[in-house]
Amino acid sequence: MVKTVVGEEIRLQLAEDHLAQSAIPAQVGLVIGKLNSKLDKGFIFDLVPTPANDDGDPPCSIIEPQKPEKKKGASKSRSFADSSLFIDGDWVAEHARQVSRLLLGGVKVVGVYVWAGETVFKQSTLALCQTVKGVADAVPFVENDLDEMLLLHISYSPRRWTCRNCSLSSNITASSLRPCDFKMGRVFNSLQTFRCIYNVYLRLPISRASLSTTKMLNDVLMDGISTLTKELKSAKAIVDGNLVDVTTDKLCTSTNVHEVELLLPPMKDASLEANSQKDVVGILVYSGAVCSYSYLNSKESVSQAVADIKEDIIISLRSRLDMISDEAERQITVSSEDVSETNIEMLKVESVYQITRQPLRKQCILPFPRRVFIPWLAGTFICDYLLPTETFEALKDHFVELLSMEAPEDVSTFVQPENEHPSLAAKSFWDAAAPLYKSLDSAQNESRSREIAKKGDSRKSTAGSFNAAFAGLVLLIAVIFGSLFYAKSSR
Template sequence: MKMVRSAFTDENFLKYLDTFTKLDFLTVGLMLGQPTDAKDYIIHFTRTPPYRGGGENSPKKFTDLPDVWIADHARHVTRMLPGGMYVLGLFIVSQEDIFSSTCISKLKTILSQVHKKLNANTFLYGTPNGCEKLVLHYSPSSRYVCKNYNYETASLSNAEIKFQSSLAVKWLQIECKYELDQIFPIIVEKANWPLKKHMNEILQLLNTNLQTAVYFFDGEIKDSNECLETIGKKQKSQLRLAQNDDENKLMQVTIVLPIGSNSSSEVEILNSGGQIRLAGHVASKVWLYPKATVQYASAAIMQDIVRSLAARLEMHWDSLIEEEHGSPEDTNSVHETPRRVLVNLPTTKVTLSDYLFPGEGSQEAQISLSELLDIKVLEPDSILDVEGQPDMPELCTEGVEGDCDDILPSTTNKKIYIAGLGFAFVVLIISLLIHFIKG
């Protein structure tokens, strides 16, 4: 007999859902959290922004819900989640029974669109290993009913959500600084690729390297099946720390990347059409349930780094009117991607991310947090700018002129791209050098 899927969350979200019952139109939103083998932890409920400005344009019937709009909201929110956290499912507040025969087809269409959107960019890690989503229906008359949707069988089964006075999870906080200073050569056959295609190829390489890397927890290699909670207790006993049990545990993780999968000493000579250089470091912070293993934590750190880079690059491509292409003259172009800021959720110490473009500050973050997460941030100081603005002139000088101009003939056509992801904590420098070899 298959066990019923269970999820736990804070009872304050019942009050949140109840506020939408007073509206004359239905409300749909996302449930965010961390899945485990035994149960799921929902850390936040967020309403999907009203379609086309809301008001009279808001759909009043479940079958009129814009599925692509909901799916796009799921993609935007996934960018903001730390590694190990996902969009666990949907909630719908309405008088209609969304599990009835008249609504079930529309529900499956919405869930399919969400699944498709979250898997469109594999580097966002939008879907956990399981192919399931929770669906919560809340109404004034019947209160709430929860179901579990299985994508493989396209079927719904019973599930339960328990609203507790206090979500009894002592989240473990893990921090990591991922340092990067690497040059990626571009072979002549790929020299005319657009920058986006180059960066997707590099993301794939970084993703593979992080999957095969060695992760040190507080300076030590731990057994992959060891529980994080056990590690924390051992360290507390050894160091005799007078730490309150209710405080969030903090671990530092160091990543050691493999030298390369090819151990051969042979050197292969290729015709280079340019190079891309990435330099700096990425700040990562994830929050895990106490029973999480070292293997789970390593995967969450890896996901957080790749997801953060992929999110920034996606936002950067979307912001460009058009991508620059080769020209007969030397050109220097600066591509500065958004930087990461952190904000605490109202009911937990878990932090989510927002990304600010150059020149943007806490006011812009307050707007996007309100729209995408339905969070009202009243104090700008509660938005933690963990990366800061990069010193672009200095980066251009060190990362481009010193590395490139002295090694290229003056007659060579070249194009240089630089992208800064913050300077204090994260710097991503991309210098793309393209020259054409005449036969």
């Protein structure tokens, strides 16, 4: 459990000054940073306020108590001390889900902050704990071992910062909060940067049964990503040319960007295993390069950076899949505006199955979003995903809305290591699932050709030898007859 939390002094002080100048009575938002259970420490990078909802209402406000009617002999009405916070927990959780897509390996939404008076905060601990629990459920994690998040309180009456650890037990109560030792410092000064480019190649068999059931395209892809997750767990890592050994793991002190290479063990090809299944009708092939960054505190070991990168690769693939699904749903909504209710489900099925329902001998390719990296704080990056039809202008609005940051003016500062869009292709089973058999057939054909060529060369060689012997015999006979004729003439 995290016992000590260090916040980036420059960013948190800037946030406090902004809140004090705004004179708003209450605000809620997200805490961005890292939690390390091995060190029992947390690191806060920045605070991001949750924007107003679609109706323009703030996600957090103060609820004034209703004053009872005065009667003879009745006690005085309740004071302002009984006021509490109203928090739109669902909207804060949705904000956390979308912000999580923009964060890189190791950096996550690690909690919730609230700007409110001390007395109002005390009256709202249960609502705040439930909000933290909702955020934890919305934030993607590869492992289901997240059992704590932070609740940061910025009080303006009196002015002070307090941090609490919120236990994510099944029964959230006020007792779920535990105080943490909170202090401000220079978190960014000690960060180490790690980078990895991992080439993903997934071949997923599509059975005839899956086409006739409710199993959707994203379900098939999610199964493939889950398989990749298990494989990445056992992958060895090379950092700056050196194999990472968990038993002798060391801290990293260099300030350069560290290059990480993942080495996967030999694995079975699911498409070849499916070769024997009679009901397999096609193959989904997902391929592309995934670029990942990870940021490591000076007190964290290199193996932590490798674990963060592995998790980031999986979360990035899931995020792209979610974006494709969201885009498909949006297209369905647009297409079905003028369509009767009866045909909506048919449109949905056709949209989701648009690849798997293609003729088996026809290949169909669906580009996936490409990851783009944008400069953030103190040399770090955040990311976003660019659909093939989108431009950088769409990304600018995204950052302003979700992270309350100024729109980047110069797009040349954007880093695009994934030059080509990762793609999903549908192929026939024999075209994609069993290239081994194709290669065997071609090898056999080539072997036959070589044998035929050898036989032909052998025949040619035999014929050539016979012709040479025959010519020599004729020449010998001619010489003998010539000698006899010469001898008779001389007599």
